Amino acid sequence: MKFMMIVKGTTDSEAGVLPAPELIEAMQRYNEELARAGVLLAADGLQASANGIRISYPEPGGKPKVVDGPFTETKEIIAGYTLIEVKSREEAIQWAMRMPDPHGGGQGQIELRQVFEPEELTPDAEWRQRENELRRQVESQRRG
Amino acid sequence: MSEVRRTIEAVWSMEAPKLIAALTRLTRDVGIAEDLAQDALVAALEKWPQTGLPDNPGAWLMTTARRRGIDLIRRSRLRERKYEQLAGHTPLYAEDEPDLGEGVGDDLLRLIFLTCHPVLAQESRVALTLRLLCGLTTEQIARSYLAAEPAIAQRIVRAKRTLAAKQVAFELPEGRQLQERLSAVLEALYLMFNEGYAATSGDDLLRPLLCREALRLSRVLAELMPGEPEVHGLAALLELQSSRLRQRVAPDGRLVRLRDQNRARWDRLHMRRGLAALERGRSLGRRYGPYLLQAAIAACHAEAPSEAETDWVRISALYEALMQGQPSPVVELNRAVAVAMAFGPAIGLAIADELERRGELAGYHLLPSVRGELLQRLGRPAEARAEFERAAGLARNARERELLLEQAAACEAI
Numbered sequence: 001m002k003f004m005m006i007v008k009g010t011t012d013s014e015a016g017v018l019p020a021p022e023l024i025e026a027m028q029r030y031n032e033e034l035a036r037a038g039v040l041l042a043a044d045g046l047q048a049s050a051n052g053i054r055i056s057y058p059e060p061g062g063k064p065k066v067v068d069g070p071f072t073e074t075k076e077i078i079a080g081y082t083l084i085e086v087k088s089r090e091e092a093i094q095w096a097m098r099m100p101d102p103h104g105g106g107q108g109q110i111e112l113r114q115v116f117e118p119e120e121l122t123p124d125a126e127w128r129q130r131e132n133e134l135r136r137q138v139e140s141q142r143r144g
Numbered sequence: 145m146s147e148v149r150r151t152i153e154a155v156w157s158m159e160a161p162k163l164i165a166a167l168t169r170l171t172r173d174v175g176i177a178e179d180l181a182q183d184a185l186v187a188a189l190e191k192w193p194q195t196g197l198p199d200n201p202g203a204w205l206m207t208t209a210r211r212r213g214i215d216l217i218r219r220s221r222l223r224e225r226k227y228e229q230l231a232g233h234t235p236l237y238a239e240d241e242p243d244l245g246e247g248v249g250d251d252l253l254r255l256i257f258l259t260c261h262p263v264l265a266q267e268s269r270v271a272l273t274l275r276l277l278c279g280l281t282t283e284q285i286a287r288s289y290l291a292a293e294p295a296i297a298q299r300i301v302r303a304k305r306t307l308a309a310k311q312v313a314f315e316l317p318e319g320r321q322l323q324e325r326l327s328a329v330l331e332a333l334y335l336m337f338n339e340g341y342a343a344t345s346g347d348d349l350l351r352p353l354l355c356r357e358a359l360r361l362s363r364v365l366a367e368l369m370p371g372e373p374e375v376h377g378l379a380a381l382l383e384l385q386s387s388r389l390r391q392r393v394a395p396d397g398r399l400v401r402l403r404d405q406n407r408a409r410w411d412r413l414h415m416r417r418g419l420a421a422l423e424r425g426r427s428l429g430r431r432y433g434p435y436l437l438q439a440a441i442a443a444c445h446a447e448a449p450s451e452a453e454t455d456w457v458r459i460s461a462l463y464e465a466l467m468q469g470q471p472s473p474v475v476e477l478n479r480a481v482a483v484a485m486a487f488g489p490a491i492g493l494a495i496a497d498e499l500e501r502r503g504e505l506a507g508y509h510l511l512p513s514v515r516g517e518l519l520q521r522l523g524r525p526a527e528a529r530a531e532f533e534r535a536a537g538l539a540r541n542a543r544e545r546e547l548l549l550e551q552a553a554a555c556e557a558i
Contacts, residue, residue, distance in 0.1 A: 036249060036367045037158065038360035041413060083413075085360075090154035094201075 002041065002085050002115035003092040005099060009049065009077030010107040014070060016048045019102075026100040034084060034095065045080040075109065089114070148193050155201045156185045157279035162202070163209050164276050165251035168314050170213045174258060175304040178276060180216070184209035252277075253368045254314050256361070259303075260329040263310045268303040269332040270339070275300050278357045288340070288353045329365070330378050330435060333358045337382050341389070352389075359386050366421065376425030377435030383418030384442035387411040399543050403451040415446050437466045456486035473504040481514055489521040509538035513548060520555060529555035 012019070019027070034040035049069040056065045071077055079102070086092045092112060101108040160181055167177035184205045198204040259272040271289075274280045282300065286293040317325040340354025362379040369375045391405040422439045432440070441462045448454035463479035476499055484492020496515050505511040516531035532552035539545040 032367075036252075036364060038363035038367075040363075041417070085356075087157065088150070088154050090151045091158060094151070094155055094158060 001087075001089070001092075001117070002083060003089075003096075004113050004115055005082040005084065005096050006078055006111040006113060007045075007080040007082075007099075007102045008109040008111065009074045009079040010103045010105070011074060012103065012105070012107075013079040014048050014050070014074055014077065016050070020104065023100060023102070023104055027102075030099055031082070033098070034082070039084045039086050039091075039095065041083040041085055043080070043082040046078060049077050074107075083115070149189065151197070152185070152188050152192055155197070156181075156188065156205065159202045159205050160279040161252060161255065161277045163205055165255040166206065167209055167213050168255060168258070169251050170210065171217065172314060174255075174276065174307055174314075176213075176216070178304075180209045180213050181205075183212055249368050250316065252364070254316055256329055256365065256368075257316065257325055258307065258312060258314060260325075260332040261307065261312050262325070262328050263306055263312060264303050266332070266335065268299050268306075269328070270336050271296055271299050272303045273332055273336070273361070274354075274357060277361060280353075280357070284353065288351045326369075326372065326374070330374060333361050333365070333378060333382075334435075336361075337385065341385060341392075355382075355386060355389060358382060366424075370424075371428065373425040373428045373430050374433040374435045376421045376428075377433060377437075377439045380418045380421035380425060380439035381435055381442055383414045383421055384439060384446050387414035387418060387446065393543075397543060399547050401547075402445065407449065410446070418446065419443055432465065432469075434466060434470045437462050437469070441466075451485075454485070456482050460486045473499055473502070474508075474510075477505065477511060477514055480518075484518055484521075489518045493518040493522065507538060509535045509540075509544070509548070511535075512538065513551075516548075516551065516555075525555040 018024075031040060031043055034043075049071045052069040052071070054067045054069070054071060056067070058065055082099070084092065084095055086095065092114070096110055096112045099110055102110065163181040163184065164174070164177045167180050168174045171177055171180070187208050188201075188205060192198075192201075256273070256277060259276050260269045264272065271285055274285045274288075275282065282297045283293055285291075286296040289296065316322070336354050337358035340351040340356075340358065359379075359382045362375075362382045365375050366379040387410045388402070388405060390411065391407075391409050392400055394400050418439070422436070422443055425436050425439070441459050444455050444459050444462070459482040460479060463475060463482050466475050467479060476495065480492045480495035480499070482492075483495060493515065496511065496518060499505055499511060500515065512531040513535035516528045516535060519525075519531060520528035529552050532548050532555065536545050536548035536552060539548055
């Protein structure tokens, strides 16, 4: 199962202030640890939201509204992510707990989210459901 | 199982390979090392529910296990000294008590080389690796091999005994020996993955646990031995195969052949990682070994939008190279398929016929299956049908048998 550890934005990350060398080093060590355990799939840091745009659909069926960054609500902003593949939810939590505090000044926040597996999303699941439905119908007809 | 217990077991299984590796260095006995690591788990299960998880659970487990290890050594040294006085033996245990923080990677690597040691039977290597490097229970291993638990337990016990009896050293091989031993390691991981990818027996086609662990270990190995092209080759191959894992089996459990798979649903992340690993292996600039070659073949499929648009000429050449380095009738059969796609079914069939004549693949269901396909493409449905039926009779996996019987039945329609 895959999990994404999402590092939330801080006033520093939004101001384009690079993390202290010690933090960068700690993060590198952490990523190495993930890689050496064979669980690291991808890890990236994102530029400040000043460089981003936000596309929203305020009207159902309407045209998109495009807003340039920066965005104000820092805690809602994603500053980076690490994607891991692990055996269990407990293992994912343990890895997330081991990630260094991404800020060090009181604003550090990491969110752990499980990634959908393709079969939970693709038409296959629908297909399977339809198939099961059909099977049930056939069986009940047979019985009736 | 309570949540605390699940958490403790998750922590332990994350740390277990490192614990066992460090303790093997300390005690020079992988069986004792595993027992000590288990003891540390028991201690954690007693203590942590009361105290909560320590700040650094890995260090706690290591310290606990190590303390017990040192106790054990002291006791046996005392005993041994008496023996030594009597018989003048060399010490059984290493004199140094190394700092366990350093060289964790090297210890892990030593452990992989130990569990995949050529003195062990092939199936024992895989079982012992799953047990010691993946932290799997005997029950989990037995389930993924559809074997009885006592049989797997026996296999593991025997493997540990063999390592002790043959006094296999806990060290990294060097020079030419390194290459030989490394290929034993790569082979064990490859077989582990393959058993999961194309289960040779039973009703299910996939054993995801085996694929997942083999892939994970191949990544670990690539981190620990970044200078070995074949290590990246294996990692690339397994990533690329994994990208297709889910499309290999239809929702109703049937096997889906490569050509019928929905390529849009191949896992892009695995694919990208596979291509990157292949590039890392290539960039080391050494001659392609069998795993890089196979990864390069898998990459051809990954990069092709459809079966028809696949670079079959390149794949034929890569199989040719594979045959030169590591001749095997199974590789030759794959070459027959690629050549048929690149240069026409008649040429492919000639290669398959030659294999048939030599009888090296007698009893292997894929030979008649390939011949069936080529015969059908040549417009010889009656012969094709007979071949598919023969293949179905030989297939040990129920799902594969099903698919072959369908292919046999479809021959009449033409």
